[in-house]
Amino acid sequence: MENTLAEHRRNVDRAQLIRRLRAVLPASALLAEEEEMRPYDCDGLTAIRQLPLLVALPENEEQVQAILRICHELRAPVVPRGAATGLSGGATPHPDGVLVSLAKLKKIIAVDPLSRTAIVQPGVRNLAVSEAAAPYGLYYAPDPSSQIACTIGGNVAENAGGVHCLKYGLTVHNVLRVRGLTIAGDIVEFGSAALDAPGYDLLALLNGSEGLLAMITEVTVRLTPKPELAQVVIASFDDVRKAGDAVASIIAAGIIPAGLEMMDRKATHAVEPYVNAGYDLQAEAILLCESDGTPEEVAEEIGRMQAVIERSGAAGIRVSQNEAERLRFWAGRKAAFPAVGRLTPDYLCMDGTIPRRRLAEMLEAINALSERFGLRCANVFHAGDGNLHPLIMYDANQPGELDRAAAFGAEILELSVRFGGTITGEHGVGVEKIMLMAEQFGLPEIDAFHRLKTAFDEHGLLNPGKGVPTLARCREYRQARAGTATASARP
Amino acid sequence: MENTLAEHRRNVDRAQLIRRLRAVLPASALLAEEEEMRPYDCDGLTAIRQLPLLVALPENEEQVQAILRICHELRAPVVPRGAATGLSGGATPHPDGVLVSLAKLKKIIAVDPLSRTAIVQPGVRNLAVSEAAAPYGLYYAPDPSSQIACTIGGNVAENAGGVHCLKYGLTVHNVLRVRGLTIAGDIVEFGSAALDAPGYDLLALLNGSEGLLAMITEVTVRLTPKPELAQVVIASFDDVRKAGDAVASIIAAGIIPAGLEMMDRKATHAVEPYVNAGYDLQAEAILLCESDGTPEEVAEEIGRMQAVIERSGAAGIRVSQNEAERLRFWAGRKAAFPAVGRLTPDYLCMDGTIPRRRLAEMLEAINALSERFGLRCANVFHAGDGNLHPLIMYDANQPGELDRAAAFGAEILELSVRFGGTITGEHGVGVEKIMLMAEQFGLPEIDAFHRLKTAFDEHGLLNPGKGVPTLARCREYRQARAGTATASARP
Numbered sequence: 001m002e003n004t005l006a007e008h009r010r011n012v013d014r015a016q017l018i019r020r021l022r023a024v025l026p027a028s029a030l031l032a033e034e035e036e037m038r039p040y041d042c043d044g045l046t047a048i049r050q051l052p053l054l055v056a057l058p059e060n061e062e063q064v065q066a067i068l069r070i071c072h073e074l075r076a077p078v079v080p081r082g083a084a085t086g087l088s089g090g091a092t093p094h095p096d097g098v099l100v101s102l103a104k105l106k107k108i109i110a111v112d113p114l115s116r117t118a119i120v121q122p123g124v125r126n127l128a129v130s131e132a133a134a135p136y137g138l139y140y141a142p143d144p145s146s147q148i149a150c151t152i153g154g155n156v157a158e159n160a161g162g163v164h165c166l167k168y169g170l171t172v173h174n175v176l177r178v179r180g181l182t183i184a185g186d187i188v189e190f191g192s193a194a195l196d197a198p199g200y201d202l203l204a205l206l207n208g209s210e211g212l213l214a215m216i217t218e219v220t221v222r223l224t225p226k227p228e229l230a231q232v233v234i235a236s237f238d239d240v241r242k243a244g245d246a247v248a249s250i251i252a253a254g255i256i257p258a259g260l261e262m263m264d265r266k267a268t269h270a271v272e273p274y275v276n277a278g279y280d281l282q283a284e285a286i287l288l289c290e291s292d293g294t295p296e297e298v299a300e301e302i303g304r305m306q307a308v309i310e311r312s313g314a315a316g317i318r319v320s321q322n323e324a325e326r327l328r329f330w331a332g333r334k335a336a337f338p339a340v341g342r343l344t345p346d347y348l349c350m351d352g353t354i355p356r357r358r359l360a361e362m363l364e365a366i367n368a369l370s371e372r373f374g375l376r377c378a379n380v381f382h383a384g385d386g387n388l389h390p391l392i393m394y395d396a397n398q399p400g401e402l403d404r405a406a407a408f409g410a411e412i413l414e415l416s417v418r419f420g421g422t423i424t425g426e427h428g429v430g431v432e433k434i435m436l437m438a439e440q441f442g443l444p445e446i447d448a449f450h451r452l453k454t455a456f457d458e459h460g461l462l463n464p465g466k467g468v469p470t471l472a473r474c475r476e477y478r479q480a481r482a483g484t485a486t487a488s489a490r491p
Numbered sequence: 492m493e494n495t496l497a498e499h500r501r502n503v504d505r506a507q508l509i510r511r512l513r514a515v516l517p518a519s520a521l522l523a524e525e526e527e528m529r530p531y532d533c534d535g536l537t538a539i540r541q542l543p544l545l546v547a548l549p550e551n552e553e554q555v556q557a558i559l560r561i562c563h564e565l566r567a568p569v570v571p572r573g574a575a576t577g578l579s580g581g582a583t584p585h586p587d588g589v590l591v592s593l594a595k596l597k598k599i600i601a602v603d604p605l606s607r608t609a610i611v612q613p614g615v616r617n618l619a620v621s622e623a624a625a626p627y628g629l630y631y632a633p634d635p636s637s638q639i640a641c642t643i644g645g646n647v648a649e650n651a652g653g654v655h656c657l658k659y660g661l662t663v664h665n666v667l668r669v670r671g672l673t674i675a676g677d678i679v680e681f682g683s684a685a686l687d688a689p690g691y692d693l694l695a696l697l698n699g700s701e702g703l704l705a706m707i708t709e710v711t712v713r714l715t716p717k718p719e720l721a722q723v724v725i726a727s728f729d730d731v732r733k734a735g736d737a738v739a740s741i742i743a744a745g746i747i748p749a750g751l752e753m754m755d756r757k758a759t760h761a762v763e764p765y766v767n768a769g770y771d772l773q774a775e776a777i778l779l780c781e782s783d784g785t786p787e788e789v790a791e792e793i794g795r796m797q798a799v800i801e802r803s804g805a806a807g808i809r810v811s812q813n814e815a816e817r818l819r820f821w822a823g824r825k826a827a828f829p830a831v832g833r834l835t836p837d838y839l840c841m842d843g844t845i846p847r848r849r850l851a852e853m854l855e856a857i858n859a860l861s862e863r864f865g866l867r868c869a870n871v872f873h874a875g876d877g878n879l880h881p882l883i884m885y886d887a888n889q890p891g892e893l894d895r896a897a898a899f900g901a902e903i904l905e906l907s908v909r910f911g912g913t914i915t916g917e918h919g920v921g922v923e924k925i926m927l928m929a930e931q932f933g934l935p936e937i938d939a940f941h942r943l944k945t946a947f948d949e950h951g952l953l954n955p956g957k958g959v960p961t962l963a964r965c966r967e968y969r970q971a972r973a974g975t976a977t978a979s980a981r982p
Contacts, residue, residue, distance in 0.1 A: 296787065455945060
């Protein structure tokens with residue numbers, strides 16, 4: 001993992017910046033001491049830590065605007081930060097920039113049960129939106145596993161997903177409008193309450209832009225009626241290929257499960273002693289396939305799911321008989337990461353996606369890589385989306401193991417691209433996967449990204465060194481890779 | 492309706508352009524005689540006709556690339572054209588530019604029933620995709636009413652909708668990947684076969700960009716399983732307000748109908764003598780509410796639809812008892828435009844959208860405007876999306892009537908914006924509604940659109956004079972409107 005922040009150093013007059021910011025912010029909203037700034041030195045990608053030049057904690061949109069105008073004028077980088085639960089370093093501070101935490105913008109402005117929307121500030125936690133909507137029988141559908149802590153602004157920046165996004169969509173499908181500020185401090189409205197809007201789709205552009213295009217100050221989200229009932233089918237397979245085929249067959253049958261997750265034997269064996277979810281430990285792979293809706297819809301759909309899974313050669317099938325059992329079946333899946341963490345000093349979590357039909361092939365390839373690199377790997381997949389989370393286990397104290405784990409992970413992501421997938425399903429690029437963008441995209445696409453960035457941020461001040469590598473670095477990367485056997489098929 | 496093309500005149504050496512294009516195109520692929528070019532002088536917006544400088548009919552991507560490179564070098568405008576069924580003048584030729592018809596790129600490259608995708612060239616007709624997918628029980632969901640003729644490239648450019656887009660989404664929700672060329676002739680891949688991709692969402696940006704950002708040469712679309720059964724509820728109301736409330740209540744009950752259409756008394760009275768659909772002519776408004784899925788799902792959902800509609804105070808409810816009756820109920824809705832065409836020498840079709848809860852209020856406002864302007868207006872709404880198609884009847888041979896009709900239409904669109912909606916639901920901006928963009932958006936948004944455009948097309952050569960008005964014209968428009976009572980609420 002290369003840290004590309006060093007390429008984007010700026011010559012910023014810190015004393016002048018402090019003087020200017022103090023003039024527009026309350027004293028408590030600007031942190032300049034190392035000790036105060038230390039808690040902000042990383043996000044969920046803890047391997048990369050960096051103190052920012054300053055930390056700002058604005059309390060309203062006017063203060064955000066004032067900060068941006070000053071930083072723009074003085075050409076100081078700005079890094080937006082939500083709850084910092086992101087796993088790819090999107091909120092890693094910049095050594096010459098102001099880290100702007102939006103944590104204090106946490107008002108729920110409105111919940112409208114009739115239009116089924118809520119207007120919230122960016123620092124509102126994902127789960128708090130659902131809690132505010134609950135009295136109306138509504139909730140906010142995207143459910144990243146960090147939903148207790150992560151905030152809506154960060155969800156938009158990363159286009160966050162979750163276990164239910166196969167049926168209910170990613171953040172981009174659940175956000176109607178964003179109010180934001182450009183680096184120059186101009187207020188821009190992205191999207192509207194209507195189904196479609198004229199003009200280019202700036203809203204879609206903003207979703208997943210990892211804080212590189214605008215600073216978010218308000219979000220209108222879509223709310224979804226809570227389903228009356230949910231039930232889950234849990235199926236065991238004696239062969240990963242059969243499990244992969246079952247996933248493809250479920251989708252091919254026109255069923256869109258509320259969740260469709262796969263775990264391999266290493267993952268179930270890590271989980272079961274930890275949470276007693278009741279998983280079949282003989283199985284090479286298990287599937288969790290959920291249905292939700294009215295009782296009639298669920299009964300009908302569970303029946304169809306069982307039929308397809310049986311035809312795919314499942315060794316065993318159970319259906320949750322009550323809510324407690326459903327939650328127990330899910331508890332294992334949800335505890336997979338900490339459970340694997342108990343078995344190994346360190347692990348790397350990958351986030352590639354592939355076309356669903358290649359799931360079994362990918363699992364077999366990962367098993368072969370696991371042997372070649374001499375490292376264990378447990379696999380937990382959002383199978384319905386083709387989103388993979390292989391957990392590569394290693395020990396950072398054993399010389400060479402981290403490098404071996406990183407090389408193993410890189411091969412999985414290169415394979416994902418060659419299978420027609422992507423290097424990230426839901427965790428973003430950030431600093432973590434920035435060079436892999438050269439694996440994913442050709443130079444014309446990288447160039448288009450840069451031209452877009454320049455359209456919003458001429459001087460490259462918003463979150464520099466994240467998301468998109470420079471063209472020069474892409475060329476270097478591609479030249480270095482040109483000699484190897486796994487060179488990308490892309491031009 | 493102002494023609495903004497005149498602002499974008501270019502000084503192009505026609506003889507040189509012909510010479511250069513002849514060198515890279517077969518003789519039959521370049522039209523330069525007025526007589527040959529005449530059929531290309533307008534799209535569905537027939538009120539604006541303009542001969543292009545030249546017409547090119549490339550047969551493959553290499554020829555498209557060669558044309559773009561030459562036009563880019565000689566700074567000649569390029570206007571892409573699909574089937575030219577668009578209603579807003581997106582394909583109106585430019586007087587100094589090359590009209591590039593993609594009609595010959597009409598190959599269906601692949602249909603993959605397992606991944607439920609098809610790869611097609613831009614000139615493939617919308618319905619031809621569904622025909623190619625039919626043997627696998629699949630179809631392409633977006634169904635604009637021009638689907639027999641309109642092509643996938645144009646569908647992407649306009650982000651086309653249709654009667655079923657409430658449930659199945661717009662074009663942007665049914666397209667996975669687009670291959671296109673920038674004006675400089677660089678090939679760019681937008682999107683991928685995966686659910687989400689790293690980098691900015693160029694695919695969403697391209698959808699609905701009205702040919703201003705790139706020329707499309709290949710599209711990967713999502714295919715949808717054909718539902719086993721469809722049934723429609725037809726309901727009559729003695730008051731438009733009750734019909735509007737019924738729409739809001741259906742959606743609030745968590746039902747997403749496969750189609751949810753509203754027609755007012757003027758529309759049903761225009762239609763019934765023409766097609767004998769069996770509509771209730773006593774009703775002030777009727778609703779068509781469709782369910783599709785498995786027989787069990789449809790039975791359950793139709794029951795819930797009936798219950799909600801009854802509670803909304805419907806005067807009468809019928810459910811289609813067989814496929815013939817269902818098609819008869821829909822035949823009236825589908826024939827509404829030609830039926831109104833029989834009652835009046837000319838009509839204007841509006842395309843605003845509003846939040847669903849304001850449907851009844853809008854209908855009442857339109858009726859008041861109809862009296863004020865002394866012009867009849869029949870209303871056909873995609874009610875589920877809040878997308879309005881008021882048909883304003885007038886006679887162009889009566890002095891002043893066209894102007895009155897245009898003023899009536901403009902007031903409807905301004906009201907749409909004030910109600911929190913938009914000036915176009917599915918027909919696009921093109922040249923038709925370009926000045927209304929200044930009603931819809933503030934100057935910062937218009938500026939962001941221009942910066943985006945420049946990122947892709949520095950010299951403004953792709954489809955100039957469409958989609959987004961210049962900032963200078965926006966300022967003029969807003970100054971002119973500032974004195975009037977209906978000035979926009981936007982800053």
